[in-house]
Every structure is written in structure tokens, then in C-alpha cells.
Amino acid sequence: MSRDPTAHQARAAARAPYAADPARAPGRLVAEPPSATRTEFQRDRDRIVHSTAFRRLAHKTQVFVDHEGDHFRTRLTHTIEVAQIARSLARALRLDDDLAEAVALGHDLGHTPFGHTGEDALDACMAEHGGFDHNSHALRIVTELERRYAAFDGLNLTQPTLAGLVKHNGPLLDAAGAPAERYRARGVPASVLRYDKRHSLDLGRHASLEAQAAAIADDIAYDAHDIDDGLRAGLFPIAELRAAVPFVAGLIGEIDDLYPALEEPRVIHELTRRVITRFIEDAIGESGRRIAAAKVMSPEAVAAAGQTLIGHSAAVEAADRDIKAFLFARMYRHPEVRKVRDRADAIVRRLFKAYMTDPFAMPADWAAKAGQGERARAVADYIAGMTDRFAIAEHDRLFDGASDLR
Secondary structure, rough: OOOHHHHHHHHHHHHOOOOOHHHHHHOOOOOOOOOOOOOOHHHHHHHOOOOHHHHHHHOOEEEOOHHHHHOOOOOHHHHHHHHHHHHHHHHHOOHHHHHHHHHHHHHOOOOOOHHHHHHHHHHHHOHOOOOOOOOHHHHHHHHOOOOOOOOOOOOEHHHHHHHHHOOOOOOOOOOOOEOOHHHOOOOOHHHHHHHHHHOOOOOOOOOOOHHHHHHHHHHHHHHHHHHHHHHHHOOOOOOHHHHHOOHHHHHHHHHHOOOOOOOOHHHHHHHHHHHHHHHHHHHHHHHHHHHHHHHOOOHHHHHHHOOOOOOOOOHHHHHHHHHHHHHHHHHHHHHHHHHHHHHHHHEEEEEHHHHHHHHHHHHHHHHHHHHHHHHHHHHHHHHHHHOOOHHHHHHHHHHHOOOOOO
16 A cells, blocks of 8 residues: 555645655664655654653643642643644644654653653752753653664654754754753763764754744743643732733733623633734744745755744744743742642652662662663663652652652
């Protein structure tokens, strides 16, 4: 059976010349015969969705710990929202929406339990062992740690998807080959450099427009759903948000004009959907202008452009900064959130110390990995793969008394 040529030709005709082309894209580390029914990027997307690491996202924290409420975002629901926004951007800009979706679905695979608190704690524990970075860990998951297929470790994804997972926030090396700013202090993670030697990820050049679309989709989703979750959790009143962020005040004014005396839960939803819509529409317009100005006419020209081409206008960038500043002060630093984060931090640090002291406190296969190579990296891999609830259960098993996170 062969792929429907009419459908394939229609998709190809819809793509812009600067879009990634699954038929021409750099391939997989281990060569495989093509699929009879799917493009290469569709296969990447499907492999991510069926991975163990993807399923675990359902019980990993976004901001609120898993048990705090059924309606708050988890890492999985955040990922699904990012994928939806990335697809919308890609289609509007005539990009390959399958690649954008694959990168969006995989971008958070490397996250630890307890959100950024867990990552910060694990990074501190690993300070003398190369640190911990969720993007490089995502690469290790999809190239090493997932062990499902008979012919290879990992998921054997195409180079554009792998490069998107690693570089969606920009190149890792500067023009001189030195680590980019975010890696300047510690250097590019060794695991990324090792893989790059085997299967080049072109670390000094920009990722595809599809990966850039996934990156900005992540930002849009964060702003919108953290406003939604923060308001619904009662961490701050809507009047305070309105007073602090002029962009939000304008949207709430629109809602008030259209729906006077609307009950607050509906106001919150109307606000959230307007934030997403305005940010997406702005990104489509601004990105289109940047692409036209750069005169890129191929994926290779995008990589060599020397700048991020998917972005927001100055006005929306300012709104984004205002929203993030407000959320940092009133949500992420809220006393109740900080209290839970402090407890989560302690759980990760205590688990790391316990497994380093006695690797046989981990399952036998993980204890064997700890004995074969770098013990600290094996311990970090094991902890990073935990869900919130499993980390809490392990803590309660290894230490007397409950973790206070139940």
C-alpha cells in the first residue's frame, strides 16, 4: 500500500518554500523504510505520543501539584494546549504542521516531577556532575532512555524533530562556536554534544520555523493558562490583574462591554481565550513580516538567517513581559505556592541523596545502571522520570512520616 499521492501533493502544494519538507528532511540515525501511510514528521509525532515519557506527563506538575485539584493544568494538558497553538500558527504561515506538532508534543518530555521546582532541585544536586537541563534530558529520552523498539534505543526521530527539541529557543552555539548565552556559564550539556557528533543537530544555526512556532506557542500557553489557573485558584483577584496589566485591562473592558454583569468564571474563560487569540493573531502577522523581510525561500535559508523569525510585535512583547512580571510576583511567589515548592524541593533532594547512598533503593535495573557508569546521572534519570505522586510515594517509603504534599 502506498501513501495517497493526491493528498501528499495537496499538502506539498500548501507548504511555503521556507517550510520543512518531510520528503527532503535529514533522516533518522538508524535508517528505516518509509511508512506507507504517514510522512516522516507524522511518524515522529506518533512515536512521541506513544512513548512512556509522554504518558507520565499526565501526573507531572505544571504549577500546582497533582493532587491540588482536578481542573488545574498538568504538564500533559499544557503540552496539548501548546500543540494546538503550534498547529494553528504553522497552518496560518503555511509551515508543516506535523513537525510543529511533534516538537510541541515533545518539548516537555524532559521535565522532572514538581515542575521547575523539581528541575531546579535536581540541577543543584547534579551541580558537580554536569547539572540537569530538561531540554538535553528530553533529547536523551528520545535517543537513549526510551527502550521500546527492537532495532534501536530511543524513538529514532528525524533530525528536524530532534533539532527542534534541542534548539526551539535558539542556537546553542554562537557564530564563534562558543556556548550561547544561556549555556555560557556551564557549557552546552555533554549529552547534546555527544549526540551531535553522531547525528549533527547543527547547534550553531536556528531551528526550523516549525520549531520556532512550537517555542512561541509554549509561551502563549503559559501566559494564558497561568492567568486562568491563578484566578481560579484564588491566588489573586481579577481586579488586581486588570490594574497591573494594561493589555489585560483592555480585554476585560471588551468583555464588560459585550456581557455586562457576566459571572466571574465566564469572565475568566472569556479572558483566557482572548489572550490566546490576540497573541496568535499577532504572532502570525509579525512572523509573516519577518519572513518576508528576511527573504528566506528554503529551510536552509531559515537556519542561516541569524535571527528568530517567529515572534511577536513590540506591543505584544511588552504585554507578555507585563503578564510574566505579574504572575511571577503574585502567583509563582505566592506564599501558598512557595510553601508547596519548598516541600517539593526537599523531596527531590532527599531522594537524590538516598539513591546516591544506596542505589539498591531503586529498582534492580536502575541500580545496575548506577553501578555501570555515572551513578549520579543514573539517579537523576530515575528521579526525572518520576511523576509527582510516585516521587511522594517513594519519599514516604524511604523516610519516616508523610511528605506533607499529600
